[in-house]
Structures are given as C-alpha cells and as structure tokens.
Amino acid sequence: MQTIKGTISKIKVLKLSNRPLVHFKVDDISCLIARHSFNFLYEAKENNQIVVCGQYNSKNQFVVKKYCVIDSPMLV
Structure with missing residues (x-):
C-alpha cells in the first residue's frame, strides 16, 4: 500500500448509491474513494490537508483504502 500526503482539491460525487463513489484530487493526483465515502464527504473540505493510503x-x-484529514475542525 502506498501513502500520499497533500492538499484536497476538486471534490466531486461521481455515483450516488448506498456507497457513493467520490473523486477528488490530492496535489494533482486523481483519487477515488468508495469505502467510507459518506464520512469522507462529512470530514473533508477543499484545501484541507489529508493523508491517504x-x-x-x-x-x-x-x-x-484509508484516509485521515489532518486539519479538519473538531466535529461535534
């Protein structure tokens, strides 16, 4: 598994279903997430720092497969 750290840009929902498919860019690298995509949409915003595996x-x-939003505000 590889790890990428960078800034999120251009978040876009490609497919709405029980498990949405989300496309986003991390420093000009195209990324796809389906697993935990609802949580990702809730936590991640453009210009946030993120680490993805x-x-x-x-x-x-x-x-x-895994992600961690580094500079997201505290979620209540």
Whole structure:
C-alpha cells in the first residue's frame, strides 16, 4: 500500500448509491474513494490537508483504502 500526503482539491460525487463513489484530487493526483465515502464527504473540505493510503488502478487513479484529514475542525 502506498501513502500520499497533500492538499484536497476538486471534490466531486461521481455515483450516488448506498456507497457513493467520490473523486477528488490530492496535489494533482486523481483519487477515488468508495469505502467510507459518506464520512469522507462529512470530514473533508477543499484545501484541507489529508493523508491517504491505497493503490493505483489500471487507469492510474489512486484508489483510497484509508484516509485521515489532518486539519479538519473538531466535529461535534
């Protein structure tokens, strides 16, 4: 598994379902997240710092397995 740290930009929901598919960019690297995507949409905002772990697919998109939003405000 590879790790990427950077700034989030261009968050976009590609597919709405029970488990939405979300596309976002981390420092010009295209990333996809389906697992925990509702939590990701709640926690992550553009220009937040994030660390993501995962692997690249055949289209050279980074498929996120785990993530941690570093500078998100305290969630109540």
